[in-house]
Amino acid sequence: MIRRALLTALLALPLPALAQTGPSFDCARARAWDERNICAFGDLAALDRQIAAAWRAVNERAPEQDRARLQAEQRAWLGERRACQGPVEREAVSCLRRTMRARARDLEAMAQAAPGGGSSASSSAVPTAKPAAAPTPPQTVLRAADCASPAGWAAQRICTVQGMRELDAAVVQEAQTARARFAAQPAVLAEIEAALARYVTQREACARALGRIPVDCLQETMEDMRTALRRRLAVASATTRGG
Known part of the structure; x- marks a missing residue:
């Protein structure tokens, strides 16, 4: 009875709520070392979702001329993430965790800095003048x-x-x-x-x-x-x- 009640409760949850417990990809298809560990650790799965959401935001807001650079950066980072694999599992997972935290921070900062990243829906409807060239920070x-x-x-x-x-x-x-x-x-x-x-x-x-x-x-x-x-x-x- 308890098992049936639990199953009924899970089935009653909306699909997005169930999906949020895992990473942004299908763990049934995970083959690489980094993907398997992301599926195995809840905090890494959460970081993966965070990175995926920030990446979508950055990519959607980026000017067309910047997208090739962003794609290259993402591919380089995925290679760096996979390179954490090593003979000492604990150290390798720690490297994976650090690498993912750093990428999440970078992408979220980029999303905030992108046009529209910090604006509200109401303000986006107000016409604005073409921005001047960005000054040197x-x-x-x-x-x-x-x-x-x-x-x-x-x-x-x-x-x-x-x-x-x-x-x-x-x-x-x-x-x-x-x-x-x-x-x-x-x-x-x-x-x-x-x-x-x-x-x-x-x-x-x-x-x-x-x-x-x-x-x-x-x-x-x-x-x-x-x-x-x-x-x-x-x-x-x-x-x-x-x-």
Whole structure:
């Protein structure tokens, strides 16, 4: 009787409610390592739905000339996601989780920055003048930690934990390279500066991260930023060669 009642209750749910428990794809067809793990972990399935929704929003709002770049970035990210597979399952799944969280943040920021991303339905009906060329966005203050007098929790950990100084320097270098590479593309540069601003804030927030080891949180945040910048540069290089 209990089983029958439960089945009846499930069947009474609307289809969207049932669909929201899994990822954005059909787990019965999952073959790749990353897809199988997304199906196996509820939080990864939720992240996958979040990424899929943000990707649709970005793609729908993007100008036609930007869509090839966005598609290339998405393909590069899918390759990066799959590359998390490794001999130690726990570390591989942790990499998968970090990669998906970073992509969700990036896409949602891009969706908000896109035309119509933050506007209401009523305001969209009001005619607007053709926007002027996007100005160069202000740069986020980002420099390597000064270990002679480290300021802030993150800088102190960067200066005292093995390997952190090298990672910090790598992030700063990648940011400088990305700024130079996209100097003539204000829209892309604005996305990068927004990501860097979030990065600086998130580093300090790791000191108060709930349920996580603060130093691990800091390292993951720094690795995520370095990976995101490298992906941007790699996609730009591939697009240039392809063109």
